[in-house]
Amino acid sequence: MQTIKKSSLPRFHSSTLLGAAVVLGMLYFGREILAPLAVAGIASLILLPLVRKLDALGLNRAAAALVAVLLVGSCMVALAVVLAFQLVSVTRDLPQYRDAIQNKVEAVRTMTERPFARLEAELSAVIPQAAPPEANTTRNGKKTSQAASTVPPSIAVAPADAGMTVRGAIRRLFSLAWGPIGQAGIVLVLLVFILLEQESLRERVIRLAGLTEMSRTMQALGDAAEGVSRFFFSQFLVNVVFGLIMGSVLALAGIPHAVLWGSLCGVLRFVPYLGALASGLMISIFIAAIDPGWWLALSFLAFYLSLEVVVANFVEPRVYGHSSGLSPLAVIISALFWGSLWGPIGLLLSTPLTLCLVVAGRHVTALEPISILLGEAPDMSHAERFYQRALAGESEGIIRAARTHLQKQSFAKYCDQILLPGLALAAVDLRQGRIEGAQQTRLLTTISQLTETLMQSPGAPRSLRRRRDVPLLNSGVGAHLRALRMERLGRWQGSLDVPQGSVVLCCGLSQERDELLSELLVHALRVNGIDARSITIDQQQERPDNSKAELVSIVFLVYPMREQLQAWQDIVTLLRESLPQALLVSIRPPLGDDEAPAASVKEQVDMLLSSFEEGLAFAATHTGPAR
Numbered sequence: 311m312q313t314i315k316k317s318s319l320p321r322f323h324s325s326t327l328l329g330a331a332v333v334l335g336m337l338y339f340g341r342e343i344l345a346p347l348a349v350a351g352i353a354s355l356i357l358l359p360l361v362r363k364l365d366a367l368g369l370n371r372a373a374a375a376l377v378a379v380l381l382v383g384s385c386m387v388a389l390a391v392v393l394a395f396q397l398v399s400v401t402r403d404l405p406q407y408r409d410a411i412q413n414k415v416e417a418v419r420t421m422t423e424r425p426f427a428r429l430e431a432e433l434s435a436v437i438p439q440a441a442p443p444e445a446n447t448t449r450n451g452k453k454t455s456q457a458a459s460t461v462p463p464s465i466a467v468a469p470a471d472a473g474m475t476v477r478g479a480i481r482r483l484f485s486l487a488w489g490p491i492g493q494a495g496i497v498l499v500l501l502v503f504i505l506l507e508q509e510s511l512r513e514r515v516i517r518l519a520g521l522t523e524m525s526r527t528m529q530a531l532g533d534a535a536e537g538v539s540r541f542f543f544s545q546f547l548v549n550v551v552f553g554l555i556m557g558s559v560l561a562l563a564g565i566p567h568a569v570l571w572g573s574l575c576g577v578l579r580f581v582p583y584l585g586a587l588a589s590g591l592m593i594s595i596f597i598a599a600i601d602p603g604w605w606l607a608l609s610f611l612a613f614y615l616s617l618e619v620v621v622a623n624f625v626e627p628r629v630y631g632h633s634s635g636l637s638p639l640a641v642i643i644s645a646l647f648w649g650s651l652w653g654p655i656g657l658l659l660s661t662p663l664t665l666c667l668v669v670a671g672r673h674v675t676a677l678e679p680i681s682i683l684l685g686e687a688p689d690m691s692h693a694e695r696f697y698q699r700a701l702a703g704e705s706e707g708i709i710r711a712a713r714t715h716l717q718k719q720s721f722a723k724y725c726d727q728i729l730l731p732g733l734a735l736a737a738v739d740l741r742q743g744r745i746e747g748a749q750q751t752r753l754l755t756t757i758s759q760l761t762e763t764l765m766q767s768p769g770a771p772r773s774l775r776r777r778r779d780v781p782l783l784n785s786g787v788g789a790h791l792r793a794l795r796m797e798r799l800g801r802w803q804g805s806l807d808v809p810q811g812s813v814v815l816c817c818g819l820s821q822e823r824d825e826l827l828s829e830l831l832v833h834a835l836r837v838n839g840i841d842a843r844s845i846t847i848d849q850q851q852e853r854p855d856n857s858k859a860e861l862v863s864i865v866f867l868v869y870p871m872r873e874q875l876q877a878w879q880d881i882v883t884l885l886r887e888s889l890p891q892a893l894l895v896s897i898r899p900p901l902g903d904d905e906a907p908a909a910s911v912k913e914q915v916d917m918l919l920s921s922f923e924e925g926l927a928f929a930a931t932h933t934g935p936a937r
Contacts, residue, residue, distance in 0.1 A: 337651050345655045346493060350500035352662045354508070355538040357382060361505055375505035379498070389573065396570035400596075403566065414598055538662045548626055549576040552617070556593075559613065563606065565597060581657055582645045590614045640664065640684035693731035700732065701745070703752035705759045712764060721764070722834040722922035729830070730899050730922075733757075758787050761826075765791060765833045788825025792844055795832075803843040811863035814840055814929050815892075817847040817885075818868030819877060827868045827899060834922050840929050847881045862892045863933045866925060867915065869898045875906040882914045893917065893932065897925050 337344060357378045364374035504511065557572020565571065571593045578585035590611065598607035644664035648656035656663075664684060671681025692715075699708050715724050736753060739745045745753065795803055816831045818824025828844040835842035865885055870878035885894060894915045898908065912918045919925050 341652045345652045346496045349497045353501050354504040355535045356542050549579045582641050692728045696728050696732035697735040700753050700756040701749050705756040722926045726921045786822035788829045791829040810860045813861045814842045814864045816844045816866045820846045824868040859889050864893050867896045869896050870906045872904045872906045
């Protein structure tokens with residue numbers, strides 16, 4: 311029996327809002343301490359796989375941690391040195407491009423000011439301008455007037471500085487670099503101690519969460535470490551390839567300092583969205599400054615945007631394998647949130663920090679809303695998504711999803727995994743009165759359109775196979791589908807000149823539930839080459855004819871509800887008399903309604919199955935192919 315999953319989200323009281331405000335205040339005012347700690351923690355998760363591999367090679371824990379930190383630190387310092395020398399070279403070459411830069415600036419200024427100047431001239435011609443006020447002054451006892459357009463007195467220009475001394479330049483450079491160097495030193499020390507105390511910190515977290523939550527805590531820590539490590543490693547590979555491509559293209563185009571610009575493209579892509587935008591604009595501006603025309607800069611910008619779109623939409627989803635676990639909107643929101651709190655460091659750490667919160671939300675009830683709102687996809691099954699779309703009347707989306715599913719799976723599996731569990735959710739809500747009249751109409755119409763579209767004959771013409779927006783018949787969806795098949799195949803839904811034991815009957819009582827299940831099972835069997843036909847067994851005119859009893863090998867009976875068990879047992883007795891050679895089989899669907907006890911049903915039939923897939927396999931082994 312399947313029931314609706316209810317999320318146990320915490321209610322938001324005033325104490326919850328107060329706690330959230332306190333946490334935000336701590337994050338903002340404690341950023342000088344928390345930001346380096348967060349950088350060291352994320353870096354430890356990234357370096358943890360390398361430390362473990364070095365540990366496996368025979369190094370002890372301390373040596374492995376130190377070697378990993380020195381190795382990665384050396385690579386980063388080497389990259390920083392290369393970029394610094396390239397940047398110095400760029401600043402040294404800028405005077406060579408002074409004329410081109412001035413011409414480009416003047417051209418841009420003219421292009422931007424010309425529309426406003428023309429607009430001002432047109433407005434001046436239409437709107438009369440007031441005369442400038444005259445200032446009355448007294449000079450030597452005579453009253454004189456001065457126009458407002460008198461030349462202002464000259465402004466004294468302060469003499470330029472003679473220059474900065476070498477000691478002053480060194481002091482200023484050291485003061486500028488001291489902040490980042492000090493922060494890097496703090497992060498480095500924290501990183502080393504976190505790697506050395508990794509096992510101790512894990513034990514402390516487990517004790518803090520409680521020994522009874524050991525498995526859940528270990529799972530959360532493992533998911534966070536694996537997710538962050540996999541995400542950064544995948545991002546590192548993609549950004550390196552991206553930087554190599556851009557550097558090669560710039561070098562082939564003859565752009566100076568291609569190594570710097572290619573490295574800049576790769577490094578800035580670690581900053582979500584804004585990094586790629588900043589690097590593309592910086593390189594375009596540089597190319598526009600050194601080139602007399604605009605064609606080269608615009609060509610590079612078009613190539614850069616095209617490559618970024620391809621990488622972001624086609625390469626990264628395949629390489630990452632959705633390793634970030636965040637939706638694209640969540641990445642943007644997290645970048646804005648952490649960037650506003652911690653500045654550039656928060657912008658760089660926004661994705662891994664939010665990823666850790668999402669992973670924690672899967673195991674901690676208090677953080678579950680974060681996982682639901684920011685996770686890559688909501689924790690919703692295919693059946694729940696089908697039911698939600700059916701309530702909204704999104705029949706086209708349901709049909710597209712069903713066709714995509716049927717390209718890989720059988721119709722029987724689609725019924726077992728999506729359609730029937732979705733109908734079970736609808737049955738629960740219908741019994742409890744949670745579906746309004748308009749929603750009921752949309753639900754029934756969507757089910758009718760879906761089943762009619764999917765159950766069309768594969769050989770029917772294209773015009774007949776197109777879904778028709780017809781109102782739901784009074785007899786129900788199942789009866790309507792059977793009527794359509796009888797129109798196409800005749801009263802007996804096919805020829806009676808068939809081999810013995812090749813026909814499978816699907817039957818039930820004259821109710822919408824039984825008729826729909828019978829039709830779904832018939833279609834699941836027929837698309838697999840089994841001659842399946844449906845009847846309503848409690849209607850006299852549709853009961854099987856004894857003269858053709860040898861054609862039927864299997865009778866699939868719809869599983870009965872509790873209040874219909876007696877009528878269903880009478881039908882079983884009738885079938886035993888009419889079709890003595892046929893096997894009686896019942897399939898218990900996951901509809902979750904008030905079904906009859908399984909023991910009472912099992913003693914009446916030859917086989918009790920639990921899915922359409924099992925029914926398909928059973929029919930395939932006990933019947934011959936349809937002719």
